[in-house]
Amino acid sequence: MEEKSDLIRDLTQMVTSVADTNNLLSLIVLATMKVMNAKAASLLRVDKKKDKLVFHTCIGEKGPEIKQLEISKGEGIVGWVAERGEAILVPDVSQDPRWSSRVADSVGLSTNSIACAPLLVNGKVLGVLEVIDHTNNALMDEDDLARLKSFSDLATGLLVKAGEYEEVAKENRFLKETMGSKHKIIGESGIIKKAIEDCAKVANSKATVLITGESGIGKELFARLVHNLSPRSAKPQVVINCGALPETLLERELFGHEKGAFTGADSRRPGLFEAADGSTMFLDEIGETSPAMQVKLLRVLQEGTFFRLGGQTPIHVDVRVVAATNKSLEKMVEEKLFREDLFYRLNVIRIELPPLRDRGEDIIVLAESFLKSFSRELNHKIKGFTPEALTAIANYSWPGNVRQLQNTIERAVIMTEADHIRLEDLPSEITQFKNNTIQVGSTLKDAVDNFKKEFIVKSLTFNKGNKTRTAEMLDIQRTYLSRLIKELGVG
Ligand SMILES: Nc1ncnc2c1ncn2[C@@H]1O[C@H](COP(=O)(O)OP(=O)(O)OP(=O)(O)O)[C@@H](O)[C@H]1O
Ligand SMILES: [Mg+2]
Numbered sequence: 001m002e003e004k005s006d007l008i009r010d011l012t013q014m015v016t017s018v019a020d021t022n023n024l025l026s027l028i029v030l031a032t033m034k035v036m037n038a039k040a041a042s043l044l045r046v047d048k049k050k051d052k053l054v055f056h057t058c059i060g061e062k063g064p065e066i067k068q069l070e071i072s073k074g075e076g077i078v079g080w081v082a083e084r085g086e087a088i089l090v091p092d093v094s095q096d097p098r099w100s101s102r103v104a105d106s107v108g109l110s111t112n113s114i115a116c117a118p119l120l121v122n123g124k125v126l127g128v129l130e131v132i133d134h135t136n137n138a139l140m141d142e143d144d145l146a147r148l149k150s151f152s153d154l155a156t157g158l159l160v161k162a163g164e165y166e167e168v169a170k171e172n173r174f175l176k177e178t179m180g181s182k183h184k185i186i187g188e189s190g191i192i193k194k195a196i197e198d199c200a201k202v203a204n205s206k207a208t209v210l211i212t213g214e215s216g217i218g219k220e221l222f223a224r225l226v227h228n229l230s231p232r233s234a235k236p237q238v239v240i241n242c243g244a245l246p247e248t249l250l251e252r253e254l255f256g257h258e259k260g261a262f263t264g265a266d267s268r269r270p271g272l273f274e275a276a277d278g279s280t281m282f283l284d285e286i287g288e289t290s291p292a293m294q295v296k297l298l299r300v301l302q303e304g305t306f307f308r309l310g311g312q313t314p315i316h317v318d319v320r321v322v323a324a325t326n327k328s329l330e331k332m333v334e335e336k337l338f339r340e341d342l343f344y345r346l347n348v349i350r351i352e353l354p355p356l357r358d359r360g361e362d363i364i365v366l367a368e369s370f371l372k373s374f375s376r377e378l379n380h381k382i383k384g385f386t387p388e389a390l391t392a393i394a395n396y397s398w399p400g401n402v403r404q405l406q407n408t409i410e411r412a413v414i415m416t417e418a419d420h421i422r423l424e425d426l427p428s429e430i431t432q433f434k435n436n437t438i439q440v441g442s443t444l445k446d447a448v449d450n451f452k453k454e455f456i457v458k459s460l461t462f463n464k465g466n467k468t469r470t471a472e473m474l475d476i477q478r479t480y481l482s483r484l485i486k487e488l489g490v491g
Contacts, residue, residue, distance in 0.1 A: 021162040029057040032151040038131035045127040062107040076100035087117035089145040113140040117152035189359040203229035211324040213353030216403030219324040227280040235279035243288030261310025277317040287327035356398040360461035370409040453488040
């Protein structure tokens, strides 16, 4: 009777947090043990990275000690089941050569009989559920094995569903972020598409991301994407521009301070790293930080700890860091202006955004998209660009990148008196721009390559990235065009 009320109490406790897969899995293990009158029950999951079995739940005598152990695939009964994907019944372990006493011996536990079943999906083993010995010392039999299998099916179903939900949630975040939001990233070039894919790939991990590229290229936009696609997106991203504040202020902002840490510090104030606990910290213009600040940032990245100004106790936070810079950190490292160890800590995942002038097809799609949104926003009905205006836009080198293009289009939408953006609506530096890639001093081969590259970029831009049409226009084979694109490194 007492046992039953214990069970109900345990079940109630766990069911109150049904949303949590881990609790539900533990609940299944507990129910398995109680219903089967077993002395102990465990659930092990396959850890793909380690390629080992690790305990998820381990209930019964010596449970907490056993839970610390890891088991290789193929080791003992559990390892055998994980490797073969078949359920087995071992009524007497001393008679079975597959039995390995390592686990039982290491914690001083005696075992007589085991039933063990895999958690199997499409032939893939996700984990293993096992029960050990009946409480009344009767041997496990085939009926027990059948019962165990229904519990392992239950656990498998739960894992599949949880996985599905996580996939769906991930997909929703992706769609919301890339389709609907006002921070939508626009671009047709392979580079931009790949950068978006890379952000989606790394969003789930905690790995540090370093975003590099010229000013106005979209670094902040991509940093936001990483955060918004991540499971951390429920909390706001914390942003700080490391170049905007003098060192002492930056330090106070990031790490906070204790009461009396400096004149005027009349109360304790937590810093941004504490505010970003469980979320993402975007360190913009990381190349601007002083050597002393670099040391402190390195510690946060390495250990997840820091001290408030004037504080003695280390504070631990769970923060994912995304950093950006328009400087070449590699060069700064060479010149000893940036710590090499910090650079490697930041550069775990690199998103490199090339200048707009190297992404011909993006210029036109961005211009058209900005035109649409500004004419809507400013309630100025404009149908498009004249061909001359579009050619000038496509040929300009955009030193200020997307930001400059965006501002140019906004200004043109405000200024134009026609229903199209014309050449005269654009600033003179754009309409008079002559791209001059031919410079005396380079080798003939470099000059010819430069010309070829520019010519191909412009021809592709003209044809909106359509290679077949571009090849026809240039009167070359499409395969030859593809080869040139690869050889010349055309974005
Ligand atoms: N691919 C893109 N699609 C749509 N808008 C973009 C894109 N790239 C940049 N923008 C817009 O251009 C402007 C500049 O982008 P952002 O601030 O992210 O650049 P940045 O690289 O951080 O620049 P800086 O180095 O000057 O800080 C923003 O208004 C941003 O919304
Ligand atoms: Mg920026």
